[in-house]
Amino acid sequence: MTDYLLVALALLGVLILGGLGLVVPRLRRRGEPPLPQTEVDTRAEEDLAGPPVEAAESDLSTGVLVEPPVVAAPPLEVPEPTAGRLVRLRSRLARSQNAFGKGLLGLLARDHLDEDAWEEIEDSLITADVGIDATRDIVDRLRERTRVLGTRSAGELRDLLAAELVTALDPGLDRSLRTTGRDGMPAVLLVVGVNGAGKTTTCGKIARVLVADGRSVTLGAADTFRAAAADQLETWGGRVGAETVRGAEGADPASVAFDAVRRGIDAGTDTVLIDTAGRLQNKIGLMDELGKVKRVVEKHGPIDETLLILDATTGQNGLEQARVFTEVVNVTGVVLTKLDGTAKGGIVIAVQRKLGIPVKLVGLGEGADDLAPFDPAQFVDALLGTEPLARDA
Template sequence: MKEYLLVALALLGVLILGGLSLVVPRLRRRPEPPLPETEVDTRAEEDLAGPPVEAVESEFSTGILVEPPVVEAPPLEVPEPTAGRLVRLRSRLSRSQNALGKGLLGLLSRDHLDEDTWEEIEDALITADVGVDSTREIVDRLRERTRVLGTRSATELRALLAAELVNALDPSLDRSLKTTPREGGPAVLLVVGVNGAGKTTTCGKIARVLIADGHSVTLGAADTFRAAAADQLQTWGGRVGAETIRGPEGADPASVAFDAVRRGIEAGTDTVLIDTAGRLQNKIGLMDELGKVKRVVEKHGPIDETLLILDATTGQNGLEQARVFTEVVNVTGVVLSKLDGTAKGGIVIAVQRKLGIPVKLVGLGEGADDLAPFDPAQFVDALLGTEPLARDA
């Protein structure tokens, strides 16, 4: 009887195990609930990707989170005051005195001022780019004064020469820059010149001169033919906190100039300084374009100052440049660049005597503050130097 009972229990156990083997797999394959519409099913990706793997820490890592360094804007430069700047640059200006200064003083130091000596004085002045007409006038006046006054002292002769040179520079001309803002808008300065005169650099230096004198400045990069010119001008402006308005390369220069003045009005700037593309005075199309820039800018109001940048080393060729530019845009002042070194100081006299346009600023070096307001007496004094003549009474 017990044997039948054990067999029955064994059969029952087999039936129970067989039933469980059929039910458990079905439970495992039960479908998972659907995901909400806003979620993305990533479970399959997780199954394929396997467990996350931690990144291996670099042997140079400190384990400390380091924030990127903060790049600070460079501090604004403070330009040197313009008062007395020409005196401070005297030594650089005196480099160009060889022909005009020492040569003349050497001739005047001779014991006898005969006709040949006066002809040599004329030649020295002409060589120094003073110009033929101006030279004759200076020499005639100097001869007359030495004859009438009976001057023989070296110091007196130097004083007479200095007086004649200052007189030739016409100290009565107005050399101030018209940079005072007018009612309803800033003063507008248009900067023009030929290629290679150092125009964009000088324009940046003029901005420094204005800021040194307490003016706020907006720069207009209307030289759209060269992207480098706009970059260069923007660099100059950034150093002293002047905003630069520019357009894409090849844009209409008149449009950029117009936008610069408009921005100056909006910002309440004292002065807007517009740099134009360099152009040869004999290129009619380019000169007409410059005239267009002037007309478009004048829709905001009159241009207060048109400055012509002249390379002092070009000598008498600069006179023709000045004449043509004056006819097109009515130049009101000249800035002589590169007056140090090989330049001949007489060109200052020639420009003013021939054209009646005052020299207002002179560039005497490559430094940022080597641009100085022009003063005739200080200029002549630097040209002649302080050395006495070889003889004295």
């Protein structure tokens, strides 16, 4: 009996000790008290806000946020008036044509104008790119008038020559630029030409001519193949406050030209001037693309002017350029550039005689305002390097 009692007490002791082993660890693991509401909210806000933002260097040094400086836009340029530009630039043209003018006048001043003298006069005119047919007509009329009038003095012969040259330039041709819109449509001028004729630069100068004559202008940078062309045109336009519409490099030129006209309509500008990519006249694919530009633009309305930029130094090759471009886009006027550096100004006569296309503007230098409306009498005056001719000469 005593043995059973001892076993029972031992089992009871084991049970008591096992129970204490389970209860005591739980008592030791006490839970953390709940955080105050404000602390929980603060941590939530920090999690949402992300890492702290460091202050700018200016804030750390002065405690005041410094605003970037405001760069003032450059003032708009005021182009020179176009009236009288050719007279102001006369001396420059006269210097470049001096050898030609003096040579002709020297030949006419001879005591006896024999066959050799007249042949030399013909050679001088042909060398100046007047053209063979035009030269023969000029010389034949000059010889006949000299014979009939009995003219002998150098001054009289000079006046007769000047009158014949002015007649060859056909002063009756309409040389005005159609730059005024109608019925809510701006006038549209398309500028075309071969590579290297200074087309984009001349296009910028034409914009200055239009602004100087009181026209508001929108420029279309449809030369999308030459990366710098749109930037160059935009720079020219920005100087006189003309907006430039451009596309991405390599964009469809016809699309850019179409958008330029649409922008001109929306903005209510007087004239939209579209610069196209230079192209050789014998590249059929490029010329077809130019025809597409014309057709797409004409969805807005007819093109008022198509101006061909010709380099005066190209000589008779300019005639072929003018012929092909006229067939594709119906050229209405020629802008003759680089007359300040050549004695071949007779190309003006050749172009007009062959194609009936008037020269409307001439470039006489590299200055921004060295593009002038063409006047036959003033041009001949500069060509011969003498005093201005009377209008009725």
